[in-house]
Amino acid sequence: MAAALLALVAATLVPVGLHMASAYDNGVAACGAHTAASGAGCGSIVGDFLHRFEHAGPIVPWLNFLPGLFGVLFAAPLVLDLEHGTFRLAWTQSVTRRRWLTIKLLAIFGSGMVATLALTMLMTWWRGPLDHLQGRMEPNVFDFEGIVPYAYTVFALSLVIALGVFTRRMIVSLAGGLLAFFTLRISIQTFAREHFLQPVKVVWSPGTAGPANLDRSWNLLSGPSDAHGHPLPSPNQIVPGCITGPKDQIERCLRAHHVFNVAVYQPASRFWLFQGIEAGIFVGLGVVLLLASAWWLKHRLA
Amino acid sequence: MSLPALEASSLGKRYQSLWALRECSLSVPEGSVTALVGPNGAGKTTLLHLAVGLSDPSEGTVRVFGDSPREDPARVLPRVGFVAQDHPLYRGFRLEELLKLGAALNPRWDDELARGRLERLGLPLGRKAGALSGGQQAQVALTLALAKRPALLLLDEPVASLDPLARREFLQSLMEAVAEGGLTVVLSSHILADLERVCDHLVILSHSKVQLSGPIDEIMAGHRLLTGVRSEPGAIARMQSVVHESHTERQTTLLVRANGHVYDTRWQVDEVSLEEIVLAYLAQGPPLEEALVAS
Numbered sequence: 388m389a390a391a392l393l394a395l396v397a398a399t400l401v402p403v404g405l406h407m408a409s410a411y412d413n414g415v416a417a418c419g420a421h422t423a424a425s426g427a428g429c430g431s432i433v434g435d436f437l438h439r440f441e442h443a444g445p446i447v448p449w450l451n452f453l454p455g456l457f458g459v460l461f462a463a464p465l466v467l468d469l470e471h472g473t474f475r476l477a478w479t480q481s482v483t484r485r486r487w488l489t490i491k492l493l494a495i496f497g498s499g500m501v502a503t504l505a506l507t508m509l510m511t512w513w514r515g516p517l518d519h520l521q522g523r524m525e526p527n528v529f530d531f532e533g534i535v536p537y538a539y540t541v542f543a544l545s546l547v548i549a550l551g552v553f554t555r556r557m558i559v560s561l562a563g564g565l566l567a568f569f570t571l572r573i574s575i576q577t578f579a580r581e582h583f584l585q586p587v588k589v590v591w592s593p594g595t596a597g598p599a600n601l602d603r604s605w606n607l608l609s610g611p612s613d614a615h616g617h618p619l620p621s622p623n624q625i626v627p628g629c630i631t632g633p634k635d636q637i638e639r640c641l642r643a644h645h646v647f648n649v650a651v652y653q654p655a656s657r658f659w660l661f662q663g664i665e666a667g668i669f670v671g672l673g674v675v676l677l678l679a680s681a682w683w684l685k686h687r688l689a
Numbered sequence: 690m691s692l693p694a695l696e697a698s699s700l701g702k703r704y705q706s707l708w709a710l711r712e713c714s715l716s717v718p719e720g721s722v723t724a725l726v727g728p729n730g731a732g733k734t735t736l737l738h739l740a741v742g743l744s745d746p747s748e749g750t751v752r753v754f755g756d757s758p759r760e761d762p763a764r765v766l767p768r769v770g771f772v773a774q775d776h777p778l779y780r781g782f783r784l785e786e787l788l789k790l791g792a793a794l795n796p797r798w799d800d801e802l803a804r805g806r807l808e809r810l811g812l813p814l815g816r817k818a819g820a821l822s823g824g825q826q827a828q829v830a831l832t833l834a835l836a837k838r839p840a841l842l843l844l845d846e847p848v849a850s851l852d853p854l855a856r857r858e859f860l861q862s863l864m865e866a867v868a869e870g871g872l873t874v875v876l877s878s879h880i881l882a883d884l885e886r887v888c889d890h891l892v893i894l895s896h897s898k899v900q901l902s903g904p905i906d907e908i909m910a911g912h913r914l915l916t917g918v919r920s921e922p923g924a925i926a927r928m929q930s931v932v933h934e935s936h937t938e939r940q941t942t943l944l945v946r947a948n949g950h951v952y953d954t955r956w957q958v959d960e961v962s963l964e965e966i967v968l969a970y971l972a973q974g975p976p977l978e979e980a981l982v983a984s
Contacts, residue, residue, distance in 0.1 A: 471780070475773040476830075479741050480794035481837070483762040686745070687704075 389502045404513040407440045437566040455568040458543025459561045461495045464555035466551030466560045503540040521605025522655045543568045545673035583664045588651045590616040594638035605653040612649035694841045694873035696717045699749035707734040715902045724884035725877035727894035733877040741771045770834030770842040771929045781821030795837045796882045802854045803836035824855030843875040900970045913947040915956040933969035944969045
């Protein structure tokens, strides 16, 4: 069933991905390799490309559910075994309980990892051109590349297994597991991730060079500010006269009014560090859940 | 003397603050067919689960042919066949596939025996287990347990959900298997009538404790029914080993353990049926301080 799901996802993404990849190779790649200040022609080529493909995958945010679904799909048979009492049949053949559980868990986690691998490879390939231009730190990209997808699946599997062992009810375990998984995922993504490391804050004068590689970082805040980096409300209201006119006039005008640019961001160089932290959180939780399940199975289940 | 098939020594199991089984000591001789009798909640399922290693004891020990089922499952499991309450089966599996499962999970699987039994019972191998009736499922579960060639067979209320005909067929089937030799059976039930015909040993479990255990013929020889004129409670209290007493307006009936005791001639002494003995022990309210062992 997981294969069917993945095939469906692939069917929607692959055509777009191929299209995007060929469009990228046709001229954008050359531009992308240069720095941002390589010329006005490049700027518009890249801009067109992004405009065209940035939102080409409307189902992508929904794919965040997939690791949770993998957890549900692959752990469900074990929960069913517990609910129907057939584990009492399985554990009283001649195979020891430890061996049975070990093999079962290997099968469950193995399949989960294979499915996640397929999903991650698909998403990484699909994002290839966009990653070059926009980096992979932003939410909905970060979540599908690197090692975090595997951590999500491990956590989802452990969660459903734990609920199954404690409650021995399939509906509760599957629904509860999916809900809890998604809640935690979104909470960490929304509230915790940007604080893994203190974000970089840069304030610069209009017209001077800002931080490099801002495109490929995770922008938390950017816009006009005062000299200390506090964001200004609406610059149109403060300095209405500055916006019209040629670019260097605008910049001089803004400088005269003490309007600066601020950017608060997580740089692209921190990608693997953040991946490691987030993966560590989810795998750690998964391990705790599995240990709790093992203890419960040993001491409370009959 | 050979090892007892199942031996419990001060065995106890606790779930948080509730003792499901307490101070259970018994010995099931090899080759016997033992009835484990008691009301619901007495601890029968707990005892069987402890014997097969599905749960671990809170106190005391349980041994199957001398080995511990929890510590040594690789040795114990191949020798024990178990049919849990409600005879669980993988409902989506065909009977054919259940046999394959058994063959894959058991070193001493006797496939011929299993197929032969299913054929005699008229159960087609292509049928899914979930499509069978309750009685048929119980027979399939028994077949899977027997095909393992166990030395000890434990059955947890195997006939509880069966109609009378299915019940008789199941017990007959079981007896045929026992007659082939080499099998010790312990089956639990709260219906005594079925077991009387089939069993030669008895364990009475009530209020999480063993009230009585031993060979059935010895139990019957060792209990007597005394009937006499209605007596004072005081006079009765002085008599030894009264298991149960009942009074009508004019008559007192006592069930006693008779260990060669000579009773007053005012009592009429009769033999007792097994069912009355069991009911008398089960009617005893609070648990006895010590487990009474007939042998």
